[in-house]
Amino acid sequence: MQKAIGIFDSGIGGLTVLKELAAALPLENTIYLGDTARVPYGIRSAETVTRYSFENTQFLLAQEIKMLIVACNTASAISLDAVKKEFPLPVIGVLEPGARAAAAATRTRKIGIIGTEATIGSGAYERAIRKLDPDIEVFSKACPLFVPLAEEGWTENDVAVLVAERYLASFRTSGIDTLVLGCTHYPLLKKVIGKAVGPDITLIDSATETAKEVASVLDKLKWQRPGGGPAVRKYFVTDTPTRFENLGKLFLGDTLLTAEQVKVGGA
Numbered sequence: 431m432q433k434a435i436g437i438f439d440s441g442i443g444g445l446t447v448l449k450e451l452a453a454a455l456p457l458e459n460t461i462y463l464g465d466t467a468r469v470p471y472g473i474r475s476a477e478t479v480t481r482y483s484f485e486n487t488q489f490l491l492a493q494e495i496k497m498l499i500v501a502c503n504t505a506s507a508i509s510l511d512a513v514k515k516e517f518p519l520p521v522i523g524v525l526e527p528g529a530r531a532a533a534a535a536t537r538t539r540k541i542g543i544i545g546t547e548a549t550i551g552s553g554a555y556e557r558a559i560r561k562l563d564p565d566i567e568v569f570s571k572a573c574p575l576f577v578p579l580a581e582e583g584w585t586e587n588d589v590a591v592l593v594a595e596r597y598l599a600s601f602r603t604s605g606i607d608t609l610v611l612g613c614t615h616y617p618l619l620k621k622v623i624g625k626a627v628g629p630d631i632t633l634i635d636s637a638t639e640t641a642k643e644v645a646s647v648l649d650k651l652k653w654q655r656p657g658g659g660p661a662v663r664k665y666f667v668t669d670t671p672t673r674f675e676n677l678g679k680l681f682l683g684d685t686l687l688t689a690e691q692v693k694v695g696g697a
């Protein structure tokens with residue numbers, strides 16, 4: 431099927447998912463919507479995040495997509511079921527693939543989850559992991575400062591190291607052997623997060639796991655794009671594109687990235 435895969439995030443972070451998707455499925459056309467006018471979602475109410483998710487989905491559906499990826503942990507944690515119920519297309523979130531990979535990786539049956547305040551507050555990761563194995567113990571921590579650090583490109587400097595150490599110190603003594611990076615921005619801070627928790631803890635990147643899930647769903651439906659030229663990647667944002675384009679080029683190593691500003695819902 432030639433139609434594109436639609437992806438939305440609250441802003442730039444979902445590009446970590448797009449990057450993995452492009453690596454796993456290089457022929458698939460993609461349409462990315464970054465809701466940059468309304469980021470961050472991680473501090474908002476469930477009602478607001480759900481409304482934003484519906485509006486983003488409506489925008490992408492109007493672009494004729496074949497499948498939707500909710501590439502935002504906060505939106506996945508809070509609104510995935512509602513989006514699935516409301517819209518008639520396959521919808522994949524980033525939370526369940528990450529939870530599955532974590533449950534498969536842990537040996538101590540103790541898993542750490544880090545994410546935004548809304549994601550951690552929702553308890554959605556904990557529920558998803560417990561559904562897979564009720565005996566797994568989950569240790570959660572909101573790490574809100576990681577998002578602005580990633581947005582600022584401060585992913586490896588001394589400030590990032592200090593913040594990571596402060597947030598993650600308790601994981602060192604918790605007995606976890608697996609830590610889920612439950613926010614789209616966190617894979618950018620993988621190095622400092624890995625250093626702060628120590629080498630014995632496996633980091634689970636939801637972006638990689640989500641790309642695998644998309645590949646498997648496309649395969650089952652026989653909806654892969656068969657070829658016919660290189661993939662077309664379109665980018666839309668709800669605020670001025672410059673910042674998104676500059677950071678996006680860094681995220682993706684794609685020097686040709688240009689984004690179009692659009693109006694979505696009230697944004």
Ligand code: DGL
Nearest residue numbers: 440470471472503504614
């Ligand atoms: N995309 C969000 C997430 O994965 C992080 C940024 C935000 O708070 O909007 O949870």
